[in-house]
Amino acid sequence: MLYEKRRLVPTLLLAFVLPAAAYAQNTSFTTMSAGNFTAFVAPDSIAAGFGTNIATSTTAASSLPLGTTLGGATVSITDSKGAKTNAPLYMVSSGQINYLIPSTVAVGKATVSVTSGSTTYTGPLEVSEVSPSIFAANMNGNGVAAAQVLSVNAAGQVAMNNAYQVGVLSYTPNPFSLSPSTTSVYLILYGTGIRHHSANPVKATINGVQVPVLYAGAQSTLPGLDQINLGPLPQSLAGTGKSALNIVVTVDGIPANTTTVGIQ
Secondary structure (H helix, E strand, O other): OOOOOOOOOOHHHOOOOOOOOOOOOOOEOEEEEOOOOOOEEOOOOEEEEEOOOOOOOOEEOOOOOOOOEEOOEEEEEEOOOOOEEEOOEEEEOOOEEEEEOOOOOOOEEEEEEEEEOOEEEEEEEEEOOOOOEEOEOOOOOOOEEOOEEEEEOOOOOEEEEEOEEEOOOOEEEOOEOOOOOOOEEEEEEEEEOOOOOOOOOOEEEEOOEEOOEEEEEEOOOOOOOEEEEEOOOOHHHOOOOEEEEEEEEEEOOEEOOOEEEEEO
């Protein structure tokens, strides 16, 4: 079970729209990783693209597999080798499109084009083998991780809880216990841009303490979504009593964005 690519995915990861911002003007289109909003993306990863009036309505994909046309918009990528591929779409809105970087897109500098009605929007795309990012519950790349806590007691009973809770204006940590010591506790993170890592191990720390990485790769339910299973969490983290312990994940020497978790 602990190696399972779990199907219980926080619903907030299915589609998200950031507040309107001036990421692009006119017919330009700016793409970032949907997890940490840096410029690099990876094949089989989820991207967020920003523009102005790029769709007439907000529409989310309602089924799988994802289609390549949504709300009258299509996204195509011309990669560093000149190959052109249409991208599957998660969500489109006037200012944002969430889409999947196809697995066949070559590493290097690429160009992305959005066709909506009679208008074409274009922008650069930086594709690398890995571009690790961890989803935060606030969907801005910062703060508490959109993670789940799996506990297995000495009798083999399993409990699953979210590592975050809904606050007044945002998501906040939902601190969990590592007691008793006979209970094994695991942290399940969700991210993107991770699955194509090399044979070098994926590393993770919580509050500076090295944590075992049981699995780091594709999550089986949603295209482009990756999963990292950490644990059992060391007892040295018990009694920390902090609601914002830093989680640092490194993939092929590249650090993902830092998220947090609370441990009692």
